[in-house]
Amino acid sequence: MPAVSDAVKALTVARRQGMTIRVAGESGEGVITAGEMLTWALGRAGLWVSTFRTYPAEIKGGPCMFQVRFDRRPLDSPMGPADVLIAFNDEAVQLHQSAVRPGGVILYDRHADGSVPEGLRTDVTARSVPFGQVAVEQLQNRLTKNMVALGATYAAMDLPLDSAKQFVARRFAAKGEEVVSINIRALELGHALAREQLAGLGRLAELSEEEEQAAAEAASTGKRRMIISGNQALAIGAIAGGCRYYAGYPITPASDILEYMAAHLPSFGGVVVQTEDEMAALGSVLGASFGGVPAMTATSGPGLSLMVELIGLGVMSELPAVIVDVQRAGPSTGMPTKTEQGDLNLAVYGGHGDAPRVVMAPVSVRDCLDVGRRAFETAEAYQTPVIVLSELVLAQRTESLPVPSGRDILKRFKPRTTADSLDGAVNGAYRRYRRTEDGISLAAVPGNPAGLHVITGLEHDEYGHPSYEPDVHREMSLKRWHKLERLRREVESRPDGWVERFGPEQARIGLVGWGSTFGSAREAARMAEAMGIPVKGLWVKLLSPLPVQILQAFVDGLEAVIVPELNLSGQFAHYLQARGVRGPIVQLTKQEGLPFSPDEVLARIQEVASR
Amino acid sequence: MSVLETEVLPQLPQGVTLKPSDYKGIKPVWCPGCGDYAILNALVQVLARNRVDPSKLAIVSGIGCSGRFPAFVKSYGFHGVHGRVLPVATGLKLARPDLTVLAVGGDGDGLAIGMGHLPHAVRRNVDLTYLLFDNHIYGLTKGQPSPTTEVGHKTHASPFGVAEYPLNPLALALIAGATFVGRGFSSHTKHLADLIEQAIRHRGFSFVQIMTPCVTFNDMYKVWKEQAYEIGPDHDTSDFQAALHLATAAEGLPIGIFYQAEKPTYLDRLIAGVKESERLKEARRYDDEADAAGLDKLLERLQ
Numbered sequence: 075m076p077a078v079s080d081a082v083k084a085l086t087v088a089r090r091q092g093m094t095i096r097v098a099g100e101s102g103e104g105v106i107t108a109g110e111m112l113t114w115a116l117g118r119a120g121l122w123v124s125t126f127r128t129y130p131a132e133i134k135g136g137p138c139m140f141q142v143r144f145d146r147r148p149l150d151s152p153m154g155p156a157d158v159l160i161a162f163n164d165e166a167v168q169l170h171q172s173a174v175r176p177g178g179v180i181l182y183d184r185h186a187d188g189s190v191p192e193g194l195r196t197d198v199t200a201r202s203v204p205f206g207q208v209a210v211e212q213l214q215n216r217l218t219k220n221m222v223a224l225g226a227t228y229a230a231m232d233l234p235l236d237s238a239k240q241f242v243a244r245r246f247a248a249k250g251e252e253v254v255s256i257n258i259r260a261l262e263l264g265h266a267l268a269r270e271q272l273a274g275l276g277r278l279a280e281l282s283e284e285e286e287q288a289a290a291e292a293a294s295t296g297k298r299r300m301i302i303s304g305n306q307a308l309a310i311g312a313i314a315g316g317c318r319y320y321a322g323y324p325i326t327p328a329s330d331i332l333e334y335m336a337a338h339l340p341s342f343g344g345v346v347v348q349t350e351d352e353m354a355a356l357g358s359v360l361g362a363s364f365g366g367v368p369a370m371t372a373t374s375g376p377g378l379s380l381m382v383e384l385i386g387l388g389v390m391s392e393l394p395a396v397i398v399d400v401q402r403a404g405p406s407t408g409m410p411t412k413t414e415q416g417d418l419n420l421a422v423y424g425g426h427g428d429a430p431r432v433v434m435a436p437v438s439v440r441d442c443l444d445v446g447r448r449a450f451e452t453a454e455a456y457q458t459p460v461i462v463l464s465e466l467v468l469a470q471r472t473e474s475l476p477v478p479s480g481r482d483i484l485k486r487f488k489p490r491t492t493a494d495s496l497d498g499a500v501n502g503a504y505r506r507y508r509r510t511e512d513g514i515s516l517a518a519v520p521g522n523p524a525g526l527h528v529i530t531g532l533e534h535d536e537y538g539h540p541s542y543e544p545d546v547h548r549e550m551s552l553k554r555w556h557k558l559e560r561l562r563r564e565v566e567s568r569p570d571g572w573v574e575r576f577g578p579e580q581a582r583i584g585l586v587g588w589g590s591t592f593g594s595a596r597e598a599a600r601m602a603e604a605m606g607i608p609v610k611g612l613w614v615k616l617l618s619p620l621p622v623q624i625l626q627a628f629v630d631g632l633e634a635v636i637v638p639e640l641n642l643s644g645q646f647a648h649y650l651q652a653r654g655v656r657g658p659i660v661q662l663t664k665q666e667g668l669p670f671s672p673d674e675v676l677a678r679i680q681e682v683a684s685r
Numbered sequence: 686m687s688v689l690e691t692e693v694l695p696q697l698p699q700g701v702t703l704k705p706s707d708y709k710g711i712k713p714v715w716c717p718g719c720g721d722y723a724i725l726n727a728l729v730q731v732l733a734r735n736r737v738d739p740s741k742l743a744i745v746s747g748i749g750c751s752g753r754f755p756a757f758v759k760s761y762g763f764h765g766v767h768g769r770v771l772p773v774a775t776g777l778k779l780a781r782p783d784l785t786v787l788a789v790g791g792d793g794d795g796l797a798i799g800m801g802h803l804p805h806a807v808r809r810n811v812d813l814t815y816l817l818f819d820n821h822i823y824g825l826t827k828g829q830p831s832p833t834t835e836v837g838h839k840t841h842a843s844p845f846g847v848a849e850y851p852l853n854p855l856a857l858a859l860i861a862g863a864t865f866v867g868r869g870f871s872s873h874t875k876h877l878a879d880l881i882e883q884a885i886r887h888r889g890f891s892f893v894q895i896m897t898p899c900v901t902f903n904d905m906y907k908v909w910k911e912q913a914y915e916i917g918p919d920h921d922t923s924d925f926q927a928a929l930h931l932a933t934a935a936e937g938l939p940i941g942i943f944y945q946a947e948k949p950t951y952l953d954r955l956i957a958g959v960k961e962s963e964r965l966k967e968a969r970r971y972d973d974e975a976d977a978a979g980l981d982k983l984l985e986r987l988q
Contacts, residue, residue, distance in 0.1 A: 364761075387765060
C-alpha cells in the first residue's frame with residue numbers, strides 16, 4: 075500500500091478551497107457507486123466530505139446524480155455549484171450543466187461521430203472521453219463505464235488512483251477476483267486515456283509547502299475519519315443509547331435503518347423484526363417497552379400517519395418509545411425519493427385528544443449520532459414516545475466525521491424501577507401512575523413482584539384502573555403535560571446539545587430553523603458576513619416541547635427573523651407563533667423536493683438587509 | 686437464563702402457593718351470565734395448579750369485552766387498542782422471553798380490525814398463547830355483526846340480515862401455519878382449563894378459539910351446548926389434513942386440540958442465524974465492555 079502521506083499530498087495539492095464533483099447518468103449506470111468511491115477515497119485522505127444524491131423512485135431507469143463536496147475544513151452542507159460534472163450521457167449533460175460554476179469542467183461520454191451534446195455550455199471546459207466505447211470495446215463489459223469515467227476524473231484532478239483501487243477491491247471483494255480486476259482495469263484505462271489531455275483540469279489553487287505538510291500530517295497521525303450516513307448515525311446512536319428491540323416496515327428513505335439494525339442489533343443481544351405494517355411495528359415496540367426493553371421503529375411520512383393510533387397509546391400508557399420519521403416529500407405517497415420538512419404538524423399534533431409527546435430533530439449527519447442516543451435517554455427519563463424528525467437529505471447524505479470511541483458514545487438511560495425503590499408497593503398498593511409534581515411516576519416492569527399493574531389506553535386512575543371521572547381525566551391530562559413542561563424547563567436551563575447557534579451576537583438579522591436547513595443557513599450566514607451583513611442563527615433540536623424562552627430571547631431586538639423551511643405552508647413559522655414566540659418573522663419556504671442551497675438563503679438575507 | 690431454556694410457566698418460589706381466587710384482580714364488569722366469567726375461572730385454575738408466578742405473567746388485550754380481561758387477573762397486563770393485541774404481545778415476548786405472555790382478544794378485535802396481524806403473528810411462531818374469545822358479535826359496542834356472525838343475523842347495523850359469510854378462525858390459523866390450534870367452549874370449563882394449559886405449555890404460537898356466548902346481544906348458549914362435543918382420541922393432532930378437515934367439514938362444534946406441531950420459534954431462528962448470537966442466547970442485554978467493543982466494531986466498518 076502506498077504511503078498515506080503521498081496520497082494526501084497529491085490530494086491536497088490544489089484542494090485548497092475545496093471542490094464539488096457531480097456524477098450524473100441513468101440509474102443502473104453506476105453513478106452511486108462512482109460517487110461513493112470518490113467520497114471514500116477523499117474521506118480516507120483526511121478531507122472533510124459531504125454528499126448529496128438524487129435518484130428515481132424506480133429501481134432501474136430514470137436519471138440519478140451523486141454530488142461530492144470536499145474541503146480541508148468541516149463542511150456545513152453538500153450544496154453549492156459543481157466544479158466538475160461527469161456526465162454518463164447527453165441527458166445528464168442537459169439536466170446538470172446548469173449546476174456547474176462558470177469556468178468549471180464537464181467530462182461527457184464521447185459521441186461516435188465526434189459531435190457535441192446539444193446546447194452544451196460554452197463558459198465551461200467541456201471535454202469528451204469515450205467512457206462507453208472503452209468499456210464495450212476494450213473490456214467487453216458496458217457496466218464498467220462508470221469506472222472508466224472515474225479513472226478519467228482522477229486524471230483530471232490529479233488524484234492518486236490507488237485509493238480508488240482500494241475501494242474497488244473492498245467493495246467488490248464479495249463478487250470475486252474477476253469483478254475486482256476488470257473494474258481496476260477500467261479505472262486504469264480511463265486514467266491513462268485522460269491523463270495527457272485532461273491532467274490538472276480540476277485544479278483550483280496551489281498549497282504552500284507549509285500547508286501541504288500540515289495536511290499530510292493531519293491525515294497520517296491518527297486523525298481518523300469515517301464516512302457515515304445520517305441513517306447509519308441514527309442507528310448507531312440508538313444502539314449506544316440502549317436500543318435492544320427494533321421493529322419496522324420497509325419504506326423509502328427509512329429502510330436503511332431497518333437493514334442496519336437487522337444486521338447489527340442481534341450481536342448486542344437485541345431483537346429485530348420486520349413487521350407486516352407500521353401499526354404492528356409500533357405496537358410491538360410498545361410491547362417490548364412495557365417489558366422494560368428500550369425499543370425503536372423508523373418510518374417515513376405515510377408510515378407515521380398509520381402509527382398515529384399507537385403514538386396516542388404510548389402517550390396514554392406512558393411508555394418510552396423512539397419513533398424515527400425520515401421525512402420525504404408530499405402528502406399521501408408523494409415523492410418517496412425527494413426531501414421535505416412537511417411532517418412537523420403531524421409529529422407535534424398528530425392524533426386525537428390531547429397527546430403531548432416529545433419531538434426532536436437532528437441538524438446534521440454528525441448530530442444524528444447524538445440525537446439517536448439522546449432520544450432514548452429522553453424517552454426513558456420521561457416515559458413517553460419520542461419522535462425523531464430526520465429527513466431524506468440527512469438520512470442518505472454521507473459525511474466524513476472523526477471516529478469517536480465506542481466508550482465515548484455509550485450512554486444509557488437509568489433502568490426502570492426495581493422492587494426496592496417502588497414507593498409503598500406492597501400487596502397491590504403500587505401506583506403506576508402516581509401523581510407527582512413533575513408528572514413522572516416510578517415505573518415497574520414485569521418480573522418485579524411488588525409492581526404488578528395493568529396499563530391501559532383508557533383514561534385511568536393512579537393504579538391504572540380505567541376511570542372516566544372528570545377529576546381523574548383533568549388531573550391525568552395535566553400529569554402528562556407536566557412531563558413535557560419539566561423537559562422544557564430543563565432544556566431552557568441547560569440548552570447544551572439542544573440548540574445550535576452561529577453568527578455574531580450583535581447581528582440584527584436572525585435565522586431560526588430546525589433540521590437539515592441548518593447547514594445551508596450557516597453557510598449563507600458566513601457568505602453574508604463576508605459581504606458585510608452580520609447574521610446570527612438559532613436551530614432548535616427540541617420541537618416539542620418547544621424551548622420558547624430560548625427562542626424569544628434570541629428573537630428579541632432583531633429587525634428580521636428569517637425562518638427557512640422545506641415546506642410550502644410554513645409549518646414551523648406558524649408553530650413558533652402558536653407557541654407565543656413574538657418577533658418580525660419572515661418566511662422562506664421551498665417546496666421542490668430539494669434542499670436549500672446556501673445561495674437561496676443568502677438571497678433572502680440580502681433582500682431583508684436592503685429593506 | 687438462556688432464551689432457549691425459558692421456563693414455559695415460571696413458578697412461584699418453593700413452598701409458596703396461591704389459590705385460584707388469589708389470581709383474581711379487580712371485580713369483572715361483564716354482563717351477568719357472560720361466558721367470559723368461565724374463561725376467567727378456567728385461567729385462574731390453570732395458574733393456581735401450576736403455581737405460576739404472577740410477576741412473570743403478562744396478559745395483553747385489545748378492545749372489547751375481552752379487552753378488560755387483564756384487569757381481572759392479578760398479573761402484569763397491557764390493555765391496548767383495538768386490533769393490535771398480537772403486535773404488542775409479540776414485542777413483549779421477543780424482548781422478554783422469560784415471561785409467559787397471553788394475548789386475549791375478541792372476534793371483532795382479532796378478525797376484523799386486527800385480521801392483518803393474525804397470519805403474520807402465526808408465521809413468526811413466537812412462543813405466546815392467543816385466546817380468541819368468540820361470541821359472534823360486537824358486544825361492547827352493543828350488538829353489531831362481527832366477522833363470525835352467521836349470515837342473515839339481524840342487528841341494528843344489519844337490519845336486513847348479515848350479508849357476508851362468516852370467517853372460520855380455526856381454518857385461518859391452520860392455513861397460516863400455527864403450531865397449536867385448538868377450540869374450547871366456556872360452558873365446558875374443566876375441558877377449557879386443560880386446553881388453555883396445554884396451549885401455554887406449547888412452545889410456539891398457540892391459537893385457541895374460545896366459544897363464549899353473549900347473553901345480551903347473541904345468546905348462543907342453547908345452540909352451542911347442543912353442538913359441542915370433545916374431539917375423540919382417534920383424532921391425530923399431528924395430521925394437518927385431518928385438522929383442516931375437522932375445522933371445515935365437521936358437523937357440530939368439535940372442541941379440543943385440532944393440531945399441534947413442533948417448529949423452531951422466531952427467536953430460535955434468529956439465534957441460529959446470527960454468528961455472534963451468544964449474547965442473544967443468554968439474554969444478557971447490557972454489558973458495558975462488550976457494548977463499547979461492539980460499537981467500536983461498527984465504527985471500524987465505516988472507515
